[in-house]
Each structure stands twice: as structure tokens, then as C-alpha cells.
Amino acid sequence: MRWPGGPLRGIAQLPSSKSESNRALIIQALAGGGELENLSDANDTQLMQRLLTDQQAPEFNAEDAGTVMRFLTAYLAATGRTTQLVGTARMYERPIAVLVEALRQLGADIEYAGQDGYPPLRLNGWHPALAADEPAELTVRGDISSQYISALLMIGPTLPAGLRLWLTGKVGSRPYIRMTQSLMQHFGATCRDLGTVLEVRPGAYQPADYTIESDWSAASYWYALVALGEEGSTIILPGLREHSWQGDQAIVGIMDQLGVATEFFPDGVQLTRKASAAAVEQDFSDCPDLAQTVAVVAAALGIPVAMTGLESLRIKETDRILALQTELAKFGATMAEEAPERFVVRSANFQVNGQQVETYHDHRMAMAFAPLALRGPLTVLGPQVVRKSYPRFWKELERAGFAVQEQG
Numbered sequence: 001m002r003w004p005g006g007p008l009r010g011i012a013q014l015p016s017s018k019s020e021s022n023r024a025l026i027i028q029a030l031a032g033g034g035e036l037e038n039l040s041d042a043n044d045t046q047l048m049q050r051l052l053t054d055q056q057a058p059e060f061n062a063e064d065a066g067t068v069m070r071f072l073t074a075y076l077a078a079t080g081r082t083t084q085l086v087g088t089a090r091m092y093e094r095p096i097a098v099l100v101e102a103l104r105q106l107g108a109d110i111e112y113a114g115q116d117g118y119p120p121l122r123l124n125g126w127h128p129a130l131a132a133d134e135p136a137e138l139t140v141r142g143d144i145s146s147q148y149i150s151a152l153l154m155i156g157p158t159l160p161a162g163l164r165l166w167l168t169g170k171v172g173s174r175p176y177i178r179m180t181q182s183l184m185q186h187f188g189a190t191c192r193d194l195g196t197v198l199e200v201r202p203g204a205y206q207p208a209d210y211t212i213e214s215d216w217s218a219a220s221y222w223y224a225l226v227a228l229g230e231e232g233s234t235i236i237l238p239g240l241r242e243h244s245w246q247g248d249q250a251i252v253g254i255m256d257q258l259g260v261a262t263e264f265f266p267d268g269v270q271l272t273r274k275a276s277a278a279a280v281e282q283d284f285s286d287c288p289d290l291a292q293t294v295a296v297v298a299a300a301l302g303i304p305v306a307m308t309g310l311e312s313l314r315i316k317e318t319d320r321i322l323a324l325q326t327e328l329a330k331f332g333a334t335m336a337e338e339a340p341e342r343f344v345v346r347s348a349n350f351q352v353n354g355q356q357v358e359t360y361h362d363h364r365m366a367m368a369f370a371p372l373a374l375r376g377p378l379t380v381l382g383p384q385v386v387r388k389s390y391p392r393f394w395k396e397l398e399r400a401g402f403a404v405q406e407q408g
């Protein structure tokens with residue numbers, strides 16, 4: 001990839017939120033109707049949609065999509081299916097015991113078809129062990145993945161007396177839990193957040209229409225481009241809302257410190273370059289998917305950034321901490337654990353001069369490093385990984401003026 005020079009200007013098309021899309025699809029299936037506008041073209045969403053239309057399949061392949069594996073496990077279990085859930089080799093390294101254990105307590109017969117605690121899974125039906133007059137009470141760890149909690153909440157209204165989830169540990173990715181509750185409420189469910197306990201009342205979902213918002217995690221790469229662009233760089237991103245259910249809207253505040261101003265319009269935002277802070281401190285517990293974007297931008301700008309709340313990064317598409325450390329080192333930056341679970345990114349003489357970035361089957365590695373092409377020639381290996389969440393990413397970069405060449 002190369003940038004011809006000059007400030008970056010234009011309108012970029014974002015994908016729709018895959019998190020909203022994949023929740024809406026599960027809830028729509030349970031509600032038995034409703035129109036979903038603007039569903040994401042991300043592979044994770046297209047896959048969810050395909051799998052939900054062929055429900056008698058002997059096997060469901062969630063590929064590398066965490067939401068698909070976790071949400072479908074709960075959905076297929078609660079709807080009494082006998083089937084298998086499989087995925088990629090990496091999916092078999094991403095834990096699922098917290099969800100399986102909770103579903104077993106609700107009455108699901110689930111077996112591990114491979115290693116205990118991990119997919120693949122065999123679902124052998126649902127044998128409700130629940131009293132019809134008392135809500136099911138479950139204690140669930142919140143410090144591994146919020147997707148287990150979202151998966152359980154979404155099936156809550158279908159249980160005879162509803163569900164009470166007691167959360168333990170440091171609950172990460174909280175905004176994703178709130179997004180689940182908001183979408184459930186949009187489809188007529190009653191759920192309440194009582195602090196450490198989440199309560200879902202029994203009762204059928206009502207079919208409803210919903211228009212999915214654009215994806216704030218995908219927007220973060222355009223923020224990165226403006227932050228690294230020349231003076232005068234500006235980008236318009238349609239489809240983002242000022243009042244969003246997506247926690248990754250936190251990128252607005254983070255990038256304000258890294259030199260990008262955001263102006264909201266009725267249907268989108270405009271990003272412009274501005275002055276940046278001298279150092280940044282950020283907790284990513286609520287927005288783990290932004291960590292790679294921020295680490296790369298800060299390194300390239302030479303702004304030290306102290307990052308906490310990165311625990312869940314080790315069990316995503318790849319070990320994202322190790323991947324960041326390895327790839328940033330190629331440019332002369334370090335990401336050291338200076339105190340337990342506190343990582344500081346520093347760079348002295350950051351140079352982009354033809355490096356090859358490994359992406360480790362992780363869409364966010366590809367998209368987080370791509371903006372560095374503004375600073376020099378760059379090769380991103382395995383570029384097709386972006387299809388997981390943002391299939392048009394490279395095309396949109398070309399439209400913005402980058403020379404993007406596919407090799408091999």
C-alpha cells in the first residue's frame with residue numbers, strides 16, 4: 001500500500017454494526033418476525049443469517065465468529081436442537097465453559113466434542129429442570145467474555161419464569177451487555193440492570209423493525225487515518241449516531257486526545273485533525289476492540305499511551321497483546337507490561353519503510369496497521385481477513401486515494 005501524499009479527504013462507507021446485527025438476528029428468530037434494515041455485510045453477520053435460515057442442519061459452523069458461536073449455542077440449546085457446533089482451529093482455543101455450565105444448569109444437554117471447556121460442542125436437546133414459578137438464578141463470571149452473558153440474556157424471555165443473572169468478577173465489555181438489553185427491550189422484552197444482578201422477565205418477544213447503526217469499531221480505523229494524516233485531513237462517516245448503543249463510540253473521546261475532532265450531524269460524523277495530548281492513559285475494559293487502533297496510532301505519533309483493561313485481548317481472534325508487541329517492534333515501538341496488566345506503548349524513532357505486517361487471522365490487526373501506509377510503503381499480509389467485519393475496507397481506502405495492490 002502507498003499514499004500519494006497530501007491531506008486525506010472524502011466520505012468513507014462503513015459497514016453496519018456486526019454486534020447489533022448479530023443480536024437483532026437472534027432476537028428476530030425468537031420473535032418470529034420484524035424487518036431488520038441495514039444488516040451488516042460482515043462475514044460474521046452473513047454467516048449468522050445463513051445459519052439461522054437452515055435450522056435443521058446437522059452441524060453449525062461458526063467459523064471464527066465469537067458472537068455466532070456463543071449466541072447460537074444458547075439459541076440452539078434453548079430451542080431444543082440436537083446438533084453440533086464447530087468452528088476454526090482458533091475457535092477451539094477460545095473458552096466457552098462459562099456459557100456451557102450456565103446452559104446446563106438451565107436444562108441443556110451439552111457435551112464437549114473436543115477439549116473440555118472449548119468448542120466444538122454437541123447439543124443433545126433441552127430437558128428443563130426449572131420450576132415454572134421462580135426465575136432461574138445463575139451466577140456467571142463476567143471477566144472472561146461478555147458474550148456469554150449476552151447469549152444467556154437473549155434466551156431469558158423464553159424461560160418459564162425468566163432469568164436472574166448474578167455477575168461475578170470484574171465485568172468486562174459492559175456496553176455490549178447494555179446493547180443486548182436495549183435491543184431486547186426494543187423487541188418487547190423486559191430486562192432490568194440491578195447492579196450485580198440482571199433480571200429478565202418471561203414473555204414472548206414482539207416482532208419489531210430496527211435499523212442497524214454503522215459500526216463504531218470500524219470507524220476507529222478512519223479516526224486513525226485522520227490522526228496520522230497531514231494537516232487539513234478530514235473524513236465524513238455516514239450512518240453513525242450521537243446516541244449510540246455501541247460502546248466503541250468511546251473512540252470519540254480517545255481520539256480527541258490523539259488529535260482528531262468529531263462533529264456530529266443528523267446522519268453521521270465529520271472527523272478533522274487537531275492538536276493532540278502529550279501522553280494518554282486509557283482503560284479498555286469497556287472497549288477492547290479499540291485497543292489495537294489506539295496502540296498503533298499512539299506509537300506512530302510518538303505519544304506514550306498507558307493501556308489497562310486488555311485482559312480479554314489474549315482470547316480473541318489471536319492473542320492481540322502478543323501480536324501487537326511483535327508487529328509494533330518492526331517499526332521501532334515497544335509495548336511493555338510496566339506493571340501487572342498495565343501496558344505502555346512507546347516509540348522513539350517510528351519508521352514506516354516497507355515492513356510486512358503479519359495479521360494472524362485477525363481482521364483488527366490488518367485494519368489497525370493499514371493507516372501506517374500514510375507514513376511510508378507497507379505490506380499487510382493476509383488482507384482478506386477484513387471480511388470478518390469490514391469486507392469493503394480495502395476498496396474504501398482506494399476510494400480515499402491509497403494505492404492498494406494485491407500481491408501473489
Ligand SMILES: O=C(O)C1=C[C@@H](OP(=O)(O)O)[C@@H](O)[C@H](O)C1
Pocket residue numbers: 018019020067144145146147150172173176288289312
Ligand atoms: O458482544 C459482542 O458483540 C462483542 C463483545 C466483545 O467481546 P468480549 O465480551 O468477549 O470482550 C467484543 O470484543 C466483540 O468484538 C463483540
Ligand SMILES: C=C(OP(=O)(O)O)C(=O)O
Pocket residue numbers: 064065066067068289316317364389
Ligand atoms: C473479538 C471480535 O469478535 P468475536 O469475539 O465476535 O469473534 C472482534 O470483532 O474484534
